[in-house]
Amino acid sequence: MAYVDQSYVPLEDAKVSVLHWGFRRADTVYDVVSVADGAFFKLDAHLDRFERSMKIFHMSLSESRSEIRNIMHELVRRSGLRNATVTTDCVRGLPPDGAVAIPANAPCYLIAYVKPYYTIVPRNVVERGAHMMVSSIPRIPARSVDHRAKNFHRADMTQASFEALRAGADHPILLDEHGNVTEGPGFNVFAVTNGVVVTPDQGMLEGITRQAVTEICRKLGINCEIRPLPVREMRDADEIFITSTAGGVIGVTRLDGRIFTNDRPGDVTRRLSDAYWSMRKQGWDCEPVTYRHWN
Amino acid sequence: MAYVDQSYVPLEDAKVSVLHWGFRRADTVYDVVSVADGAFFKLDAHLDRFERSMKIFHMSLSESRSEIRNIMHELVRRSGLRNATVTTDCVRGLPPDGAVAIPANAPCYLIAYVKPYYTIVPRNVVERGAHMMVSSIPRIPARSVDHRAKNFHRADMTQASFEALRAGADHPILLDEHGNVTEGPGFNVFAVTNGVVVTPDQGMLEGITRQAVTEICRKLGINCEIRPLPVREMRDADEIFITSTAGGVIGVTRLDGRIFTNDRPGDVTRRLSDAYWSMRKQGWDCEPVTYRHWN
Numbered sequence: 347m348a349y350v351d352q353s354y355v356p357l358e359d360a361k362v363s364v365l366h367w368g369f370r371r372a373d374t375v376y377d378v379v380s381v382a383d384g385a386f387f388k389l390d391a392h393l394d395r396f397e398r399s400m401k402i403f404h405m406s407l408s409e410s411r412s413e414i415r416n417i418m419h420e421l422v423r424r425s426g427l428r429n430a431t432v433t434t435d436c437v438r439g440l441p442p443d444g445a446v447a448i449p450a451n452a453p454c455y456l457i458a459y460v461k462p463y464y465t466i467v468p469r470n471v472v473e474r475g476a477h478m479m480v481s482s483i484p485r486i487p488a489r490s491v492d493h494r495a496k497n498f499h500r501a502d503m504t505q506a507s508f509e510a511l512r513a514g515a516d517h518p519i520l521l522d523e524h525g526n527v528t529e530g531p532g533f534n535v536f537a538v539t540n541g542v543v544v545t546p547d548q549g550m551l552e553g554i555t556r557q558a559v560t561e562i563c564r565k566l567g568i569n570c571e572i573r574p575l576p577v578r579e580m581r582d583a584d585e586i587f588i589t590s591t592a593g594g595v596i597g598v599t600r601l602d603g604r605i606f607t608n609d610r611p612g613d614v615t616r617r618l619s620d621a622y623w624s625m626r627k628q629g630w631d632c633e634p635v636t637y638r639h640w641n
Numbered sequence: 642m643a644y645v646d647q648s649y650v651p652l653e654d655a656k657v658s659v660l661h662w663g664f665r666r667a668d669t670v671y672d673v674v675s676v677a678d679g680a681f682f683k684l685d686a687h688l689d690r691f692e693r694s695m696k697i698f699h700m701s702l703s704e705s706r707s708e709i710r711n712i713m714h715e716l717v718r719r720s721g722l723r724n725a726t727v728t729t730d731c732v733r734g735l736p737p738d739g740a741v742a743i744p745a746n747a748p749c750y751l752i753a754y755v756k757p758y759y760t761i762v763p764r765n766v767v768e769r770g771a772h773m774m775v776s777s778i779p780r781i782p783a784r785s786v787d788h789r790a791k792n793f794h795r796a797d798m799t800q801a802s803f804e805a806l807r808a809g810a811d812h813p814i815l816l817d818e819h820g821n822v823t824e825g826p827g828f829n830v831f832a833v834t835n836g837v838v839v840t841p842d843q844g845m846l847e848g849i850t851r852q853a854v855t856e857i858c859r860k861l862g863i864n865c866e867i868r869p870l871p872v873r874e875m876r877d878a879d880e881i882f883i884t885s886t887a888g889g890v891i892g893v894t895r896l897d898g899r900i901f902t903n904d905r906p907g908d909v910t911r912r913l914s915d916a917y918w919s920m921r922k923q924g925w926d927c928e929p930v931t932y933r934h935w936n
Contacts, residue, residue: 348659361656362664364643364730364752369657371795372667403796404803435659449799450806457659483785487818490781490797499794500666501698502785504744508699511745523782 347425348459349417354424360459367452368437372498375399380463380591381422381430385632389415391554395496400436402495405454407436414456421460422635429463431592465593466532467516475599475611476588478530480577481506481518485528485549493529493551503531515600517588519580522549527575533590535575537583538614543570544579555589555622562621568614585612587619595619642720643754644712649719655754662747663732667793670694675758675886676717676725680927684710686849690791695731697790700749702731709751716755717930724758726887760888761827762811770894770906771883773825775872776801776813780823780844788824788846798826810895812883814875817844822870824848828885830870832878833909838865839874850884850917857916863909880907882914890914 348360367373377396380387393411400406409417418432434456441452467476483506491499506518519530527535529550536545536559543563545556563570580586585607586598595618597611606612611619626632643655662668672691675682688706695701704712713727729751736747762771778801786794801813814825822830824845831840831854838858840851858865875881880902881893890913892906901907906914921927 357660358658360659362659363653364655364657364728364754365652367799369664369669370793371799372793373796373799374664403799433659448806449802459659484782486781486785486794487779489818490779490785491794497796498665498667499781499786499796501668501792501794504662504666504668504698507744511743523784 347421348457349421350457351455354420357459357461360457362437362457363440366437366439367441367449368435368439368454371438371449373403373438373449374435375403375405375495375497376433376435377496378431378433378591379418381427381432381635382463382626384428384637385629385634386418386432387626388554388558388631389418389633391557391631395552395554396434396436399495399497400454402492403436403497404450405436405438407454407456409456414458417456417458419635421458423637425460426637427460427462430460431463432458432460434458463592465596466590467593467596471516472593472596475597475606475609476516477514477600478517478519478586478598479510479513479515479602480581481509481520483509483518483520484523485520487523488549493549496551500531507531519601521577525577527577527580530588532592533588533596535580536587536589537575537580538585538587538612539579539583541569541614543568543614544575545570545572546575547572548574553589553591555591555594558622559589559595559618562618562625566617566621568618585614587611587615594622642716643752644716645752646750649715652754652756655752657732657752658735661732661734662736662744663730663734663749666733666744668698668733668744669730670698670700670790670792671728671730672791673726673728673886674713676722676727676930677758677921679723679932680924680929681713681727682921683849683853683926684713684928686852686926690847690849691729691731694790694792695749697787698731698792699745700731700733702749702751704751709753712751712753714930716753718932720755721932722755722757725755726758727753727755729753758887760891761885762888762891766811767888767891770892770901770904771811772809772895773812773814773881773893774805774808774810774897775876776804776815778804778815779818780815782818783844788844791846795826802826814896816872820872822872822875825883827887828883828891830875831882831884832870832875833880833882833907834874834878836864836909838863838909839870840865840867841870842867843869848884848886850886850889853917854884854890854913857913857920861912861916863913880909882906882910889917
């Protein structure tokens with residue numbers, strides 16, 4: 347089920363014209379929110395970020411924030427899904443004739459869709475812990491593309507995914523030009539050393555699950571630092587984990603040659619993952635969907 | 642008129658699913674060829690580059706090179722257009738279930754379409770010369786995204802276009818991190834100093850019109866250097882021009898505060914532009930389209 351520029355359509359009809367800038371110039375920003383047990387998680391934080399992304403890319407929609415919220419609820423309601431992800435895309439269209447070079451003249455429009463909940467790695471990988479490699483390809487620098495705007499500039503990550511595939515790893519982790527950790531395709535990265543949790547402060551998307559983990563750390567009395575994370579520090583860490591809306595908190599048990607925490611997710615990772623899901627079950631920052639009777 | 646994954650369809654039906662990597666991860670490479678007076682220009686050079694782009698992005702199509710060539714001819718034939726651009730996109734689709742992270746599992750498909758010939762600036766701007774600004778936003782480095790693969794990673798250029806718009810310029814020119822000229826949205830950049838034509842050697846798309854200009858220089862006995870072009874050298878040049886399949890050779894008459902060549906395209910620029918179009922009229926590296934009788 348999808349919503350495309352003012353209409354509800356089946357997901358297979360959710361398409362973008364090849365002429366639109368949203369496709370031809372990757373001129374789209376987006377967000378992905380999860381629904382668990384029939385309730386959105388941190389919907390306002392996602393809507394805040396979606397608005398921030400649009401602002402950074404000089405975009406606006408005809409739908410108001412409350413209309414976008416209603417569309418997201420309606421999509422989940424129509425799907426009947428209790429566990430889902432809802433994606434919102436703000437897509438730049440086509441400038442009117444004679445203004446091929448002026449993006450300001452191209453109207454933007456909203457595409458939204460709902461899918462069954464998924465995890466960025468298969469279930470068995472969540473259990474054994476993900477195997478990662480440090481990619482040789484640096485993440486696109488924030489000076490060129492501001493990754494605080496959630497966007498589709500991911501050829502660096504896709505090339506890195508091919509590298510990881512060749513190396514037998516599940517995913518790559520990308521560094522910046524200075525050798526600090528940034529992120530991987532769809533996830534933030536955390537390292538744990540001597541009980542202190544560290545995650546990068548720049549060069550990556552400011553993930554909502556990353557934010558949630560910092561809140562859980564505060565609640566559990568775990569010291570969490572947001573600062574540059576040199577690759578050497580990550581390689582030498584006691585534990586590594588990643589976070590994503592599509593999977594929550596996922597342990598990393600191998601990084602290049604090294605095996606971490608006995609080849610299974612580490613203790614801090616498990617404490618944070620357990621807290622994440624149990625707090626969500628208890629209704630943390632959730633917004634229930636009102637389903638129809640037949641659901 | 643368009644061709645989408647094995648079928649001919651109207652251009653308004655040429656669309657990409659929002660789920661496909663070609664859209665969601667800007668995982669598409671493309672090319673744009675011009676047709677003038679009913680003949681393709683340098684079609685083999687464009688097909689070579691399209692194949693090189695696919696290879697760099699780890700892509701392949703089910704259509705062979707000769708099938709792609711035939712599709713391009715058929716599109717122009719069906720359109721009846723004598724002056725046109727033909728665009729070919731190699732779009733990565735959707736990985737099968739359970740392989741969300743593995744691009745190698747997602748098949749790629751061809752979209753191609755024909756449009757009436759256009760120029761990246763309006764006709765009056767070609768005549769007076771384009772007004773440019775040097776953007777504060779560095780081009781995405783080649784280490785992160787290899788721009789020899791013609792691709793859609795253009796948020797840096799789009800942000801720079803907004804900067805240019807605010808400054809009252811027609812287009813931005815982007816530098817690399819070292820202050821060398823790269824390219825602008827859809828065009829290569831040349832500077833002329835003491836009769837020597839210089840164009841950058843890296844960090845930008847290797848344009849086919851750029852290549853054509855180096856050939857014309859050789860023919861006209863003009864010295865042409867392909868090497869790093871520091872922004873200072875461009876600012877101090879005698880002339881500046883840009884090249885694009887969509888417009889050929891176009892003079893630049895203003896760059897930030899400076900007015901060049903009496904506010905009209907310069908002599909070398911005009912010689913190269915005149916030679917470009919007259920050589921094309923004489924059938925230079927052209928491949929005629931066989932139209933139907935009724936055209």
